[in-house]
Amino acid sequence: MGKVGFSHEFRSIEAGKEHKMLHLLESMFGEIGQMGELTWLLSIAQNLKLSKTAAEFDQLTMLMADRRAAAEDNNKGDILQHFLDDMRSEKPIAFTNKNILYSDAALVLTGATDTIGAVLAHLFYQLANHPHYQDLLHVQLQKAYGKTIPDEFTNQNLSKIPLLDALINETMRVDNPIASNDPRRTPPEGITVDGVHIPGGVAVQVPAYALHRSEQFYAEPAQFGPERRLDDNKEYVKNAEAFIPFIVGPNNCVGKRMTMSVLQLVMGLFHVEF
C-alpha cells in the first residue's frame, strides 16, 4: 500500500525483513483483536491514548502524509494525490483540514494492508479444511487461465468465476477482518431505527461480525457454506443485506474493488503456480 497510496516503497520483500510500519500495523491489529467484539472499548482506549503502538503508528503515518504532500511532483496518480488535490482546491469537499488528511492516510494503510492479509489467511484456512473446494476451484481457474492473454489471468476472466466470489464472500462473512465500522453520530433530532429511537448526538456502530453471524439473517451462521451462496438459497441467506464487510452508504470502502481483484488474482496465481 506504500506504492498505491503514497508512491512510497516499503521494500520489505527486497530487504527480507519487516518494515517498521508493517510491524506496527500487526501489533496494533493484535491489540485490537484482543478486545474481540467490544468495539466501544477500542474507542475508550484510543481516546485515553493507552496504546504506545497506535501513537507510534500515528506519528509515522503523519510523517508519510507530510512527505507525500511536500513532494515536488504531485502528479503521481496515487491515492494521496486525490486527497491532496481536494485539500488544495478552492472549495475542498472532504479534506477541509490536515487532520482529515492524516486520518484518511492512516485508513489507507490500516484498511488496505492487514484486511486483505487477514482475508487471505482465513481463505486458505477454509480451503485447507474443505479440500473439495480446492479441486472445484482449480478446474474453474484452469479454464480462466490464458483465456484472453496467453499464460496470464485477466481481471475480467477472474471476476467471472462465481465459485471464487462465493469463497471470498463467505470467508468475509464468517471471519470479517473488520469486526465493526467506525462510529457515526446520530443527527441532532435523533433517529428511529427498526422502531428504536436513538437520541441525537449519540455515537453508534454496526458490528458486522454480529450481523454476519446472526441466526436472524443466516441459517447455521457459524458454518462455512459457499455453495449456499451459489444456489441463491433463501433458506440459508435470509437477508442478503446483512452482509457488510465494506459497509454501505456514501462512506463505504474505497478499496473494495481493488480488494476483490487482489484476492481473485492471488487465489488464481496460487492455484496455477502450486
Ligand code: HEM
Ligand atoms: C478485505 C479488505 C477490506 C475491508 C474488509 C475493508 C473494510 C472497510 C470498511 C468497513 C470501511 C468503512 C470504515 C468506516 O468508515 O466505518 C472502509 C473504509 C475505507 N477503506 Fe477499506 N477495506 C478493505 C480494503 C481496503 C483497501 C484495499 C483500501 C485501499 C486501497 C481501503 C481503503 C479504505 C479507505 C480510504 C476507507 C475510508 C473511506 C471513506 O472514509 O470515505 N480499504 N474499509
